[in-house]
Amino acid sequence: MPIGHCTLLRFQELRREFEALPLLLQPQLRQKITPFPPRPLLLILLPVYFLAAVCISAWLFFPALRTTTLRGLRACLHGLRRGVARSTERAGGHVGGFLGGLGRVAGGVSGYVKSHRWQTAGVLIVVSLPTLFAFLMRHNHTFVYEADLRNPNVQIEALLAGERLVPPPPVPPEAFTTAEVVMIRPSIVTASRDWELLDPDFRQRLLLAYQIMRDEYGYQMALIEGYRSPERQQELLDKGGSTVTHAGAYQSYHQYGLAADNAFLRDGKIVISEKDPWALRGYQLYGEVAERVGLTWGGRWKLMDLGHVEYHKPGVKLGAPPPPR
Incomplete structure (x- = not known):
């Protein structure tokens, strides 16, 4: 091979190596910056x-x-x-x-x-x-801005400030006797739906959740069971076992007026089953709203209870009979 041709090939190889040099150095440069x-x-x-x-x-x-x-x-x-x-x-x-x-x-x-x-x-x-x-001051929190403790939701602020919400009109009893409702909740006919038996603070939070669901999402809520006596609680446990409830007497917030089971009202009928896409979406929104107003939603439990909410009121401990009403 002629010497001039070899020199030209070597020059081309050196040029390619020189052009590739910046690409090889980029990772090292990025690490040093x-x-x-x-x-x-x-x-x-x-x-x-x-x-x-x-x-x-x-x-x-x-x-x-x-x-x-x-x-x-x-x-x-x-x-x-x-x-x-x-x-x-x-x-x-x-x-x-x-x-x-x-x-x-x-x-x-x-x-x-x-x-x-x-x-x-x-x-x-x-x-x-x-x-x-x-x-x-390096370990002091003087310059750490605390989260704004004011609730951004005006409705919740009004609730905490003392605004009293009124329960909705009672749902006709026949709405709870349809085949769909009885199949899902056989004992719903004898359940208590008396708002006055609920804890006042819990009642206001639940009513606020109802109001938000209606005003913001267009869902009409209905109370299907509120206060539950210890005798009824034990009866549900004995009849249905863990498929209905895990809690016996005084092991549920229902006995303290701090829990409620809820469903939706559509065209005058109670809608409970989450197999209905409209109801499933409603339960998801309802869970978010309930947590916004300080309630615990049963949809996050292992044994999901999508319509259940309860209020863990400070000072209330399960297991002991509540004070007389």
Whole structure:
């Protein structure tokens, strides 16, 4: 192969390697780039910045210090020049001249500090205070903005402020006797739907959830069971076992007036089954709304109860009979 052709091929290979070099270096470059210095470095840079600013300001506004500094710098440069000039005669002479110049600068600064000790001390204190304060407060939460404790929902604010909501008109009894309803909830006919037997605080939260579901999503809610006596609770456990409830007497918030089972009302009929897509969507919205007003939704349990909500009122413990009504 001719020598010129070999040279041309080698040149082309070198050019391709050179063009690929930036692509090979990109991962290393990306690893070396750090957009922000770590916090310990910031603690060091902050006082250095203040000291530099103070030194420059002092140099500009104090003629005596400026004169001394310039004289020292000139001496330092002169010593350096002499050291370079005599470098062939004396090894390290330039180092000695440079150190001598630095010594004279240090002497000038030291003399100025001694003659203006109180001014210097005041400047150092002022410069050090921000850094010292930041260091001492590094574990304090003074500058951590707390979450806004005000409820953004105006309706919930009104409820907590004392607005009293009124229960809806009672649903006709025959609405609870349809085949669909009885098949899903056989004992619903004898269930209590008396709003007055519910805890007042829980009642207002539940009514607010009803109102939000109606006003925001167009769902009409219906109470299918509220307060439940301990005898009825035990009866449901004995009849249905774990497929109906896991709780015996005084093990459910129903006995305290702090729980309710709910469904939807559509065209005058009770809709319970989540197999209806409309009802399933309603239960999902209902769960979100219930949690917004501070209630616990049964749809998040292992044994899901989509229509169930309860209020874990402070001070109420399951297992003990509630106070007389």
